[in-house]
Amino acid sequence: MTRSDKDTIHKRTENRRLLQRMKTGLEVVKHTPYKGVLLGAYLVGAALVWLFRAYLFSLDSYGMFSPVLEAAINLLIPLYAVGGLLAFLAFLGTPRGNKAAKEGLQKVGLVNHAGEAPALIAKRQDGNNPRLTIWEFDPCGIPLGEWEDKRARIETALDITIAKMTWAEGRKLIRVYAVPAKSDFPALLPWKDKYLTPESFVLVLGESLTGAVTVNLANIPHILLGGSTGSGKSVLLKLLLMQSLRKGAEVYIADFKGGVDFPKVWHNKCRICFTEEDLLYTLGQLVTVLEYRKGRLAETECKDLDTYNEVTGENFHRIVFACDEVAEMLDKTGRSKESKEVLAQIENKLATLSRLGRAFGIHLILATQRPDANILPGQIKNNLDFRVCGRADNVLSQIILDNTNAADQIPKDARGRFITGDGTVFQAYMLDEKQL
Numbered sequence: 165m166t167r168s169d170k171d172t173i174h175k176r177t178e179n180r181r182l183l184q185r186m187k188t189g190l191e192v193v194k195h196t197p198y199k200g201v202l203l204g205a206y207l208v209g210a211a212l213v214w215l216f217r218a219y220l221f222s223l224d225s226y227g228m229f230s231p232v233l234e235a236a237i238n239l240l241i242p243l244y245a246v247g248g249l250l251a252f253l254a255f256l257g258t259p260r261g262n263k264a265a266k267e268g269l270q271k272v273g274l275v276n277h278a279g280e281a282p283a284l285i286a287k288r289q290d291g292n293n294p295r296l297t298i299w300e301f302d303p304c305g306i307p308l309g310e311w312e313d314k315r316a317r318i319e320t321a322l323d324i325t326i327a328k329m330t331w332a333e334g335r336k337l338i339r340v341y342a343v344p345a346k347s348d349f350p351a352l353l354p355w356k357d358k359y360l361t362p363e364s365f366v367l368v369l370g371e372s373l374t375g376a377v378t379v380n381l382a383n384i385p386h387i388l389l390g391g392s393t394g395s396g397k398s399v400l401l402k403l404l405l406m407q408s409l410r411k412g413a414e415v416y417i418a419d420f421k422g423g424v425d426f427p428k429v430w431h432n433k434c435r436i437c438f439t440e441e442d443l444l445y446t447l448g449q450l451v452t453v454l455e456y457r458k459g460r461l462a463e464t465e466c467k468d469l470d471t472y473n474e475v476t477g478e479n480f481h482r483i484v485f486a487c488d489e490v491a492e493m494l495d496k497t498g499r500s501k502e503s504k505e506v507l508a509q510i511e512n513k514l515a516t517l518s519r520l521g522r523a524f525g526i527h528l529i530l531a532t533q534r535p536d537a538n539i540l541p542g543q544i545k546n547n548l549d550f551r552v553c554g555r556a557d558n559v560l561s562q563i564i565l566d567n568t569n570a571a572d573q574i575p576k577d578a579r580g581r582f583i584t585g586d587g588t589v590f591q592a593y594m595l596d597e598k599q600l
């Protein structure tokens with residue numbers, strides 16, 4: 165690209181941007197009453213000048229030149245009025261700090277091939293969450309992926325902590341949701357009963373910078389939790405199980421450590437499997453329940469559990485099956501032939517539940533800390549759609565999320581800090597088991 169090519173591109177961008185600013189200005193006027201009044205005052209002023217033009221410009225005193233002058237003035241006043249109006253709109257549509265933002269982004273290298281940095285189009289507080297500021301940029305041809313890659317640099321350039329970045333208005337704008345750079349997650353967010361959601365099967369996990377992080381098992385039926393030892397998986401798993409119980413679900417847990425992970429309170433409320441045989445038997449029962457429900461739903465022509473309960477007035481409970489450290493459970497290395505056979509059948513049943521559970525209200529929540537790709541078979545893993553990962557290395561992060569976000573974005577010393585598959589970082593609520 166030659167220098168003059170670049171100049172042409174810059175010129176065009178400037179023109180396009182001016183138009184954009186005017187459009188934004190119009191929006192601003194619509195939404196901010198006092199700016200509307202300012203614009204109104206301008207228009208009234210212009211109208212007055214027009215009405216009293218003869219008097220203002222003393223047209224009569226120019227004798228034979230008066231008609232010429234009058235024609236000129238009749239032409240010029242509307243031109244100036246319209247020009248002034250557009251300039252005024254462009255002024256209103258230019259957010260404060262746009263120069264600084266642009267220069268900042270230029271400095272950290274967020275530029276397109278013509279060397280242009282994105283322009284700040286608007287900056288405002290989020291109506292739903294006053295902690296958040298929304299920055300709207302004209303991306304100048306820079307794709308969202310590149311923004312994501314340069315996230316840390318953008319944070320430095322604008323002195324913010326980014327909560328998320330999305331496309332807006334089709335692909336015309338990029339929206340950056342951010343909080344001031346100094347704000348950070350609290351180290352501890354104790355669970356409170358009032359956080360329990362009223363909706364049937366929405367579970368809350370914790371809080372991100374943009375608000376509560378939830379998952380609706382009716383839509384996304386199964387959860388895969390990852391994270392290295394001490395990242396807070398077991399606590400999060402129990403938080404989800406506790407909420408499931410409170411919402412009336414039947415909870416099944418596989419725990420081969422003899423109940424160390426799940427103290428007495430859990431034993432009264434859940435069905436816990438302590439051995440492989442026991443687990444296989446229980447999963448077999450769950451598959452039977454699934455088949456039964458499938459038949460009932462087909463007979464009544466209901467598409468899912470909620471519809472069925474509503475139509476028939478029956479109450480099929482949701483069923484949640486959980487396993488902490490599922491990779492340990494399924495690991496076949498060093499096992500006897502019989503044991504391997506049992507594990508294969510367990511896998512098989514889990515795969516069935518993960519594939520068909522959604523419509524029939526049967527859900528899996530599986531956790532693991534082991535970064536070995538082969539242990540959790542693809543036919544199970546691929547059906548666990550809601551992914552959450554705590555502190556992890558690249559390999560584990562890759563297995564859980566299909567990216568290295570957990571390794572990149574979760575601080576090494578954070579506990580109970582997680583990131584979801586869609587890139588939302590959150591602090592999980594801390595459940596004190598004494599609360600149960």
Ligand SMILES: Nc1ncnc2c1ncn2[C@@H]1O[C@H](COP(=O)(O)OP(=O)(O)O)[C@@H](O)[C@H]1O
Pocket residue numbers: 351352353391392393394395396397398399400579580581591592593594595
């Ligand atoms: N949400 C949380 N907030 C604060 N601290 C937590 C949270 N979850 C876990 N922790 C701390 O981290 C420790 C390890 O948590 P745990 O769930 O046992 O980790 P993991 O199962 O991943 O090994 C807990 O004993 C607790 O002190």
Ligand SMILES: [Mg+2]
Pocket residue numbers: 394397398399488
């Ligand atoms: Mg654990």
